[in-house]
Amino acid sequence: MPEGDTVYQAARRLHTALAGQVLTRSDLRVPRFATADLTGSSVLEVTPRGKHLLTRIEGGLTLHSHLRMDGSWRIFEPGQRWNGGPSHQIRAILGNASHTAVGYRLPVLELVRTQDESTVVGHLGPDLLGPDWDAEVALRNLLRDPARPIGEALLDQRNLAGVGNVFKSEICFAVRVVPWLAIGEFPAPERLVATAKRLLEANRDRPIRQAYIYGRAGRPCPRCRTTIRTAAQRDPSGRERPTYWCPKCQPAPAL
Numbered sequence: 001m002p003e004g005d006t007v008y009q010a011a012r013r014l015h016t017a018l019a020g021q022v023l024t025r026s027d028l029r030v031p032r033f034a035t036a037d038l039t040g041s042s043v044l045e046v047t048p049r050g051k052h053l054l055t056r057i058e059g060g061l062t063l064h065s066h067l068r069m070d071g072s073w074r075i076f077e078p079g080q081r082w083n084g085g086p087s088h089q090i091r092a093i094l095g096n097a098s099h100t101a102v103g104y105r106l107p108v109l110e111l112v113r114t115q116d117e118s119t120v121v122g123h124l125g126p127d128l129l130g131p132d133w134d135a136e137v138a139l140r141n142l143l144r145d146p147a148r149p150i151g152e153a154l155l156d157q158r159n160l161a162g163v164g165n166v167f168k169s170e171i172c173f174a175v176r177v178v179p180w181l182a183i184g185e186f187p188a189p190e191r192l193v194a195t196a197k198r199l200l201e202a203n204r205d206r207p208i209r210q211a212y213i214y215g216r217a218g219r220p221c222p223r224c225r226t227t228i229r230t231a232a233q234r235d236p237s238g239r240e241r242p243t244y245w246c247p248k249c250q251p252a253p254a255l
Helices: 004-018 135-142 150-155 164-177 189-203
Strands: 025-028 044-048 054-059 061-066 072-076 090-095 100-104 108-113 229-236 240-245
Touching: 004 044, 004 054, 004 072, 004 100, 004 189, 061 090, 090 189, 100 189, 135 189, 150 189, 150 229, 164 240
Parallel strands: none
Antiparallel strands: 025 090, 044 054, 054 061, 061 108, 072 100, 090 100, 229 240
């Protein structure tokens, strides 16, 4: 599930494969940008911004993509068989003499002027893995609505960028608070910010994310051996998302 750590890794792989190289192939398979031709231009850099990817291209253009739940970028060498999914799921192809980057199932793909990147990522809060990280701003953002459940507040990318459904559960488990508690009732909200930073940084270089509680419903808590529970919690878009918690380590209000 792409969150700040996996998007950071994807940006690093794309940057290694594309940056400093002239594009010899360009194919954006979305109606609005299907006629755009980036061949002949060099890729300057690929950088993450929360869960967003920004591929900056010579001439003042940025290819903005977002993976959401199922999207991915795969890197292939010449002659290597593409294996990210069926061809009808391909949304973007960027190639140079040594590598081809193929974007599968990308729900967001758009070409914007680099000077206008704020129109696509300007709403985001401080990036947990980015140079703009500011713990004090992130904390103020989280506390703007003290009645909001902690889990929902952590998922809101306008507060801090990079936390997804997995890390939401992991952060709450680490600080021993249930995700449904109003954030204004938690006596140490700064611990949420510090723990979010620590967990994403710890996982940004790991090929397999370390998770203690997410996806482990019915199994014993790694801390106290109580059976882990799961229930749905809304995300900022209104979708119900599975949330995991230990009823002993994280005493819950009535659900």
